[in-house]
Amino acid sequence: MNIALIAHDEKKNDLVQFVTAYQEIFKKHTLFATGTTGLRINEATGLSITRYQSGPLGGDQQIGARIAQNQMDAIFFFRDPLTAQPHEPDVTALVRLCDVYSIPLATNMGTAELLIRGLELGLIDWRNIVKENGEENGR
Template structure:
């Protein structure tokens, strides 16, 4: 699977903890992230991650391009719904792209865990997408 990892500033600690907890699963997949998030995850876990620009510099748009070209299987975008800052990635644009391309997306840690565990357990999950 190709998995994108993105997080608003106040959720970066959460995505790092998530990556530590699920390192044994994540290490078997291709990981992509915006710059700061990817660097923080890599520094703590040692996971190989293709890192794009930081969100404010266009990294979210680079992730969006991967979605548009259907190069991703899962997007985990831990967003801060209460205090996100203007410089942070535009979650609405990525959510719209995920919906258009029928791509699973998690915006909170619980959904991220459920999607990662179920998709990892069922490698034929893409057949479900094709039915609807």
């Protein structure tokens, strides 16, 4: 599975800790991340991560493009709901694309726990069928 890892500044530590705790599951998948988030996760875990630009510089849009091309299977996006983001339209667009293409999206620790356990149990394997059939919207 192709998994994106994104975190706003105030949530980066949480995502690094989460990936560290579940690195045995994450290492079985292909990981992508926005700039600093990917660097911090790599330094903490040693996991191989393809890094895009930071979110404000277009990283969210780069991941969004992969979603639109049916090349992303799950997103862990730890958002900070209490801090205004200068690139909020990009964030909104990314969330919208996840809804349009039926991509599982965890925006907080509680949902992330459920999604990572679902990955571990194979409950997201339907994404492989979607990709094999060349479906564009995951429906």
